[in-house]
Amino acid sequence: MLSVSDETTEAPVDHTAQRIVFRPDDAGYEAEIAGMQTGFAMRPDLVVGAESADDVVAAVAYAAGAGLPVGVQATGHGVPGPSEGGVLISTRRMDSVRIDPGARTAAIGAGARWGQVVEAAVEHGLAPLNGTAPSVGAVGYTLGGGLGILGREFGYAADHVRSVDVVTGDGVLRHVTRDSDPELFWGLLGGGAQLGVVTELEIGLVPVARLYGGALTFDGRAVDPAAVLRGYEEWTRTLPDTVTSSLAALVYPELPHLPPQLRGSYLVLIRVAFTGSEAEGERLVAPLREIGPTVSDTLREMPYAESPSIHGDPDFPHAFYGDNAVLSTLDVDAAGDILALTGPSATAMHILQLNHLGGALARPAENAVPYREAGWLLRLLSPLDGADVEEHRKVHAEAFGLVAPQTLGRSLNFVFGGSDRPQGLYDPETRKRLAGLKATYDPANLFRHNHSVE
Known part of the structure; x- marks a missing residue:
């Protein structure tokens, strides 16, 4: 130093x-x-x-x-x-979190992680619209839209932002609200870090103190993964907006540091978060339990502080390449082909995830989060340890090619190492508006080491 x-x-x-x-x-x-x-x-x-x-x-x-x-x-x-x-x-040192329980808001510093925000909010019976991993930065995730574990009920995290403190390309610190500068406010929320460096944002909280959730885990070698996928997709057609869910599939590598029962296993998981009662949650998930036998069933009522256990995202540094496709609808046959492509026959590990969208995520909002009409988000995450990123890119290209007819674009939050391919991050109209803001607030394109429009 x-x-x-x-x-x-x-x-x-x-x-x-x-x-x-x-x-x-x-x-x-x-x-x-x-x-x-x-x-x-x-x-x-x-x-x-x-x-x-x-x-x-x-x-x-x-x-x-x-x-x-x-x-x-x-x-x-x-x-x-x-x-x-x-x-x-x-910005990791700027990690303050201040809760106003009366206003149901949180002032979040640029370096704060979602886990810190959840911990501070639950003391007041409140919850933020956080993502699945408590170690993720809350501000950066929100600027990219912020798809949360309660997204279908409450929308994107960006939809709940009240104000943004940001340093733009001219070196000026601005306090931006929907009233003070509606166009810049619109672009900051969904536009990522390309218009400036956010130092703090104020975001609304929701009155959620507990939920019913967890995961059903199927052995992909004992139960047909395509059957799990088909049963899951059919189940989502019946759901109220108060249920947010996703499906994931992965083959664990044969690594000595993994528990013996996981080495080489092929697991298909359905994760659920529901803010209704436990009894109603049990009724809603009953069709999922009929798909086939599970190796693990963690569905239960829990305090919101335990919600990270639903997904169990890793909290240690590692190398990964990832991309996604925002889909209008889900072609179950094509998704089944992607399951096969990335499953046990693949030469490297890939994690497939399907997020069920809709509900409040489809509601219009005054921000730059695109593709609200989407029904699904398909994500692929590929660990890089001992693997070739170019080989991963080939697999991703083949996989996303299978759902090209349903693809609307890509989600900024889930592009990991894909800055070489900016296409599809925004629809044409959103991209045009962001380019206009870029010309006004960062004409020299200082912030080009982030995802940036021309």
Whole structure:
């Protein structure tokens, strides 16, 4: 760690002086750029460990003065892809969470994780519209839309944002609301990090203290995975909006650090979250239990604080490549072919996930989250440890090609390492509006180390 002085940079004015700064040869540089994603390296020339909005303003001003691109990272889950040079603003220290129980809101710092927000909210019988993994950065996830475990009932996390504090490309810290600047507010929510660096946002909470949820796990070698998929899809046609669910399928590798019962196993999981009563939840999931025998059934009533157990996402750094397709409808036969393509016969591990959309996710909102008419989200996540990313890309291309007729586009939140393929992140009209905002608030395209429109 060091403090930059005017003598250590070619920029005419170094606004980052006397702040937490790292260069590649400094002790602490590697730790500062490290995050959940280890498969795609971000190697900035300068890392600013921001502790406040003033630090972010200084970092953006420095980058603008030096003509350097800017990236931003809180937890490192959604790294767009490899990058060299420029300035990285690390917001992990800005992790404050303030709950206003009367207003049912949370003020969330740029580096706070969803687990922190959930922990603070449940003390007041409230819940945020968080994603499945407590280790994910809450602000970055919300700026990408924020598909949560209660999404079909309450919509995207972005739909509940009240205000955004953001440093735009001119180095100005702005407090943006729907009333103060409706167009910028619209673009920040769904547009990701391409219009500026968000330092804090205020978001609405929902009065949920408990839920009925968990997972049914089927042995994919004993029960036909295609039959599980078909039974699941048929089940979703009958559901009220208060049920949010997904299906996942994966083959565990033969690795010594895994429990013996998981090594080489092929599992198909159906995950459920429902805010109604336990008795009604049991009635609703009864058709799923009739699909076939399970190796695990964790469906139960639980306090909202235990909701991360529904998906059990990993909380340790690892290398992964991922992409997705937002689908108008689900072609069950095509999805079954993708199950076969990514299942036990595949030469590498792939995790397939289908998210059932609709409900409140389909309701119009004044933000840039696209493809609200979609019925499904198909996701593929492929670990990179010992695997070739180009081989993964070939499998993904074949898989997504099978559902091309139903594909509307892609979800920004679930593009991992795919910055080389920006197509489909927005529909044409949304992309046009974002490009106009980009020209106004970041004409030099400083924030091009994030997913960015031209």
